[in-house]
Amino acid sequence: MAGSESASGGVKRGFKARIAYWRSWRSRHPRVAQAVWWTVTALSLALVLTALLMPNRIGALHSNRFTRLPGEAILGAAMLLALRRRPRMVVAALGGVLLGALTVLNLLDMGFVEYLGRDFNLVLDWGLLDDAQSYVADSMGGATAVAAAVGLVLLIGLLFAVMALATIRVSNLMMRDPQRATRATLLAATVWVTCSVVGLQNAGVPVASYRTADALVNKARQVRQTLKDEAAFGKEARTDAFGATPADQLVPDLRGKDVIFTFIESYGRSAIEDPVMAPGVDQTLATSTEALTKAGFHAKSGWLTSATFGGSSWLGHSSTLSGLWVDNQQRYRTVMASDHLSLTKAFQKTGAWDTVGIMPGVQKGWPEQEYYGLDTVYNAFKLGYQGPKFSWSTMPDQYALEAFQRLEHGRTDRTKPLMSEIILTSSHQPWAPIPKMVGWDDLGDGSIFDGIQKAGKKASDVIADSAESKVEYGKSIEYSVTALTQWMERYGTDDTVLVFLGDHQPITRVSGNNASRDVPISIVAKDPKVLDKIASWNWTDGLKPAKNAPVWKMNLFRDRFLTAYGSTPHPSNG
Template sequence: MTARVPERPARPRPVRLALALVLLVALPVVPGIVATGSPAARIPGESLVVLLLLAVTPWRRLRIGLASAFAVFVVVAIAVAGIDRGFRIVLGNRFDPLDWPLIGSALGVASDSIGAASVAVLVAVLAVVALAAGVALAWAALHVDAVIRRARRARTALTAVTAGWVTIALVGSVLAIPEPVTAAASTDTIGSAFSRASAALHARAAMAHTLARDAFAAVPGSELLTALRGKDVVFAFVESYGRVAVEGTSFSAGVRATLREGEAALSAHGYAAQSAWLTSPTFGAGSWLAHATLHTGVWIDAPAVYDTVVESTRFTLSDAFRRAGWSTIADVPSNVKAWPVGTTFYHYDTLLGADDVGYRGPVFGYGRIPDQYTWKHFADTVLAGPHAPVMAEIDLVSSHAPWAPLPQLVPWAQATDSTVYDPQPAQSEPAAKVWQDARTVQRFYGQSIQYSLGAMFSFLENVDDPNLVVIALGDHQPATIVSGEDAGHDVPISIIARDPAVMRAVEGWHWTPGMRPTDASPVWRMDAFRDRFLTAFAPVG
């Protein structure tokens, strides 16, 4: 005779009801907790609203739809709050839904830091958690609604709680109570995000007027950049080279030492330099926004604004050089895909990406190609031998997060031998280990800046070009984990040349002699540079 298996007792209804109530109270206020870091208990207005709607809805399918929509709304609010919190921590600003391209960039950097597989697992886990939270919240709303429908006292309690919520909310608003009992955190989060998106769209619409005003757009090439005729001009963006790199931090002493040594070497080779500060439109990421700001003379602080600008005919620095007869080149070693904006907007004659420079060595995190290789390849293929004057933008990426593993400087003659870099990643700590400690991250950041600057100095010391002019600058400050809170948006900029006439042309800028700007150095907004540069080397009118 087969023994009878006892049936599992059903979970008591009070326990299920209690669980449902906890979910309805806890999940909708999570966005507020994420935003403020405060776990203060509050009564969420969204849960009361959905319960009232369910109570007056006679059709079951519609009730299921309402509960599901409520759950999706809350889960989306939690996700937006989490992303916004991340933006504030890393980038120092609020998340605008129109800034979604930055999320992809962040995932790319995370992949370089902890590995693509780890990022994929993390994203999958978050997706499962979000789905589970949504299902649980929809169930909770329907379960509580079912209880309310069966018990008159429950309907009375819902009415009383709702009336109390409204009363307390009104009193709290009038008295400006700092920690109110009532909350609408999910609604506030979504509403705030939409408000920021609306403001961004308004700014984008107003940009047309700004783009239309351009004193240089109609200047003929014969009148542009006349004081730089015959010069090879390089705009070198040093990734994440911010003000914190050269002053007031635990790692700035090493960077200053590199600048001093490089300045002495440049002086020995006949170069002079002057430096100042530019205020970048971005912080911690979004390099392309800074590049476009410098080129266009327009303040581009968001992807939506960037999209508007690059769809326009705004006159860029590369346009000015091209119109004046220079051969123009963009050397962007981080590009692994086609970059149509390089030709449709910047109008570069030549685009060089990761697959165009012959590098066959190891990958160094996000900085796939060591900066010294980039400089040597540029010197050998662009500047060597007789050539027409060149204007180039070179994006140096060895100092891009995650700042590990780090490349090392090699003898200049070997810098384009890819095999020389093969052992270097193993000689550096991996990013996953570096990012376990903030101080270690900061130390590796400082070392990456020292490497990038050292690579530039090795180029200047070894290329015998009396007509070479280099404008070296940072694109933005590093992320908050390195910069700290309230670090500002300033980045160093230096102009380097052998020809004294170049320095005479910028005397009116009153920049500080040498490679390191000081507290007394001028601070310009980055969008002011284009007009001042074009004016200094060929005044309009």
């Protein structure tokens, strides 16, 4: 006990000694100490004002955004001036933490807009941060992902601490001369009201700012809307136009056909229309259309508006196949737990098809298999691949398609036709390194890709470079389309029906700030009756949809497809 008291006393004496040393240093070097004090104070003021005025869009980070007068600062100053010392310190520290949290939310909004085309959702999106770390680990390595996560946590903690110290320092500055601070606050309030009334602007931006209050109101509104949407969407998911359709009345016009639904990662409208990517992609589509035609196949193409942008591919998959607009994680969970009929499960329900999923991007348990009605699913570890990963993509699309042929499509012992869902991943960001086509007979276990992967570009050289990302993204789409259409030429039969589409547009850095959410969709078949069934859709002949081809929301595809191929609606109201 005595030893503990002695140690405690030693700590106190050491702390007092350091304070005494600092005070003596200030007295010995008054000018330097004063310069340090004013510098730290100015930085504190700048930090607080920056947090209050920071926009939540990268494109809005201009100087005129930070030369405004924040009304929240005036209200905060008035509150602090009215408080006694202890509550004032507490309120100042809490205000600093709040500004730190707001800064983090602004940065999250910037990142989400850049990658997913929308703001960060306070209710739904925390789980996506874990997915983001997994993406970094798959693309850049586990050590990089761990270092980035630890560094990010430390930076956020430091931001909160520094912001709290900054607001405390500003409050202490005001209390050095409360009367002058009160007059300055009243003057600032008068100026703010005047600027607001007359609508004074600086380069098109109002001088009188209430950015922080507006941001908090918007986030609160977003939370309320999200919670309200959960209940409304749950009711919507229980209603299904084809939910009670008997098995023998589902897709009767496709009986005997091998039907393949294929999603190409990030295959968006920008790939076909952007001046950087379009020349190569359009040439690939033209060449592939010609090659398919020579092999006896024909195609029609249109546009779908995706429920997601830049990422969260599963939202695009589920919107297309469920017939519901699944644009957030809560809706996705609701659909996956529902009995709402998916397009793929409709084939299973008939009992006339074997159903298979080829999922090279799945590397863990995938309970969604039941919702999609897939009898068998081949994940990344069940396709026999022994070659290298290509950044996030576990294997080249060409190999995944050849494995599909070997394991399922090419089987001669099958007694039923096959319905397949295939997810192709080679065009997944960061688009480096990109596989190259090899001889189909040379694929083997995938080891042939070792040299191609080593010779390819590094993800770190592409991921942050917009111009380079555009070029490499275009090449990745060319590769994926080529692999798929060559597979169709090589293995497609008179009874093969291929439906392929993109799940979403690429991220903003590639597609642009004002890009649509449209993705191409094509149906390819040799039997002319298959395409005759969709003649009324007015889609474009070939693999490239015309600029003015019809555009539907993704969730409309299921019902239109089922109807076109003879399905009879029998609504259910779960």
